[in-house]
Amino acid sequence: MKMPLAFLPEQASTLARDVDMLYLFLIGVSMFFTILIGGLIIYFVIRYRRRSDADRPAPLHGNKLLEVVWTTIPLVLVMIMFFWGAAVFYKQFRPPADAMEILVTGKQWMWKMQHPSGRSEINDLHVPLGRPVKLTMTSEDVIHSFYIPAFRAKMDVVPGRYTSLWFEPTKEGSFHLFCAEYCGAEHSLMKGWVHVLPEDEYEEWARGEDPDLAELTPVEAGERLFTELGCLACHNPASGTMGPDMTGLYMSNVELDDGRTVVADEEYIRQSILEPMAKVTKGYQPIMPTYRGQLDETQLMQIIAYIRSLGTE
Ligand code: HEC
Ligand SMILES: [Cu+2]
Known part of the structure; x- marks a missing residue:
């Protein structure tokens, strides 16, 4: 089933759906309670307004049933959020063992990528359709963040250490790539495209235009x-x-x-x-x-x- 989610970016990786379902659940729960509580406040304001200076309502000291209900329902809801969120988190941060590794370095203000075949590119990232890809990333200068909205994949890129990100593209085409951490004057220009190609076309691309000039892996x-x-x-x-x-x-x-x-x-x-x-x-x-x-x-x-x-x- 395909959902018309016009207010979210296109879903183009195996993770996109999982992230969106969780997100919609959180939004749904928040909206339900916002409306419920907002509505009750308005209702109570009118229903229990002071009608005369001599108004003396009977004091209330508690209601056990009410306490149990408003403790249990939120508890169940946040536990669902916790376990569901943890499941998505684990999936997102454990690259499959057979993932293809691409090296990424961020620097003010560009992204450099090197493929296992040796081919390098700047601000463009070619990847094969339907194969898990793991990016191993670091920065030459300040903190950047590698973000592909259509894959629902984002990870900080930090100088002095290695972080990684993985995804498996499910759609051919070109998708935006952004730096999502303010990194200086030209931060807004630190962007590019992820190009998802069918496996054989990717292999051909990765060999380079001229096999005799092939770069070192x-x-x-x-x-x-x-x-x-x-x-x-x-x-x-x-x-x-x-x-x-x-x-x-x-x-x-x-x-x-x-x-x-x-x-x-x-x-x-x-x-x-x-x-x-x-x-x-x-x-x-x-x-x-x-x-x-x-x-x-x-x-x-x-x-x-x-x-x-x-x-x-
Ligand atoms: C002058 C000799 C010398 C040179 C040149 C040298 N190393 Fe070392 N390296 C050592 C010694 C001795 C140790 C063990 C002591 C230590 O940990 O500092 C070591 C440790 C290491 C370790 C940790 C290994 C372990 O078993 O824990 C790595 C990794 C390493 N070197 C990589 C390199 C690389 C890469 C280069 C070249 C860019 C290099 N080394 C050049 C002498 C050298
Ligand atoms: Cu940046």
């Missing part, structure tokens, strides 16, 4: 950076090394020299590169230099993609 670009920046000098298991082996590092438990244990997720790897002294791996000397200022956010995400490709524990 994020993993390949990361591997190249790893060599060019001299990481291999220390992180090279083949030649007796000064730094830990990166194979199987991703998502493993790392013991630190201060006794703590941390999980080697994206944030940890990022911090290891920018602030190597912050968390020193147990059994190693703190000799790794910082790479702050030598890498932009896209390159950092590429190195992380490369380290991830070396396996999970």
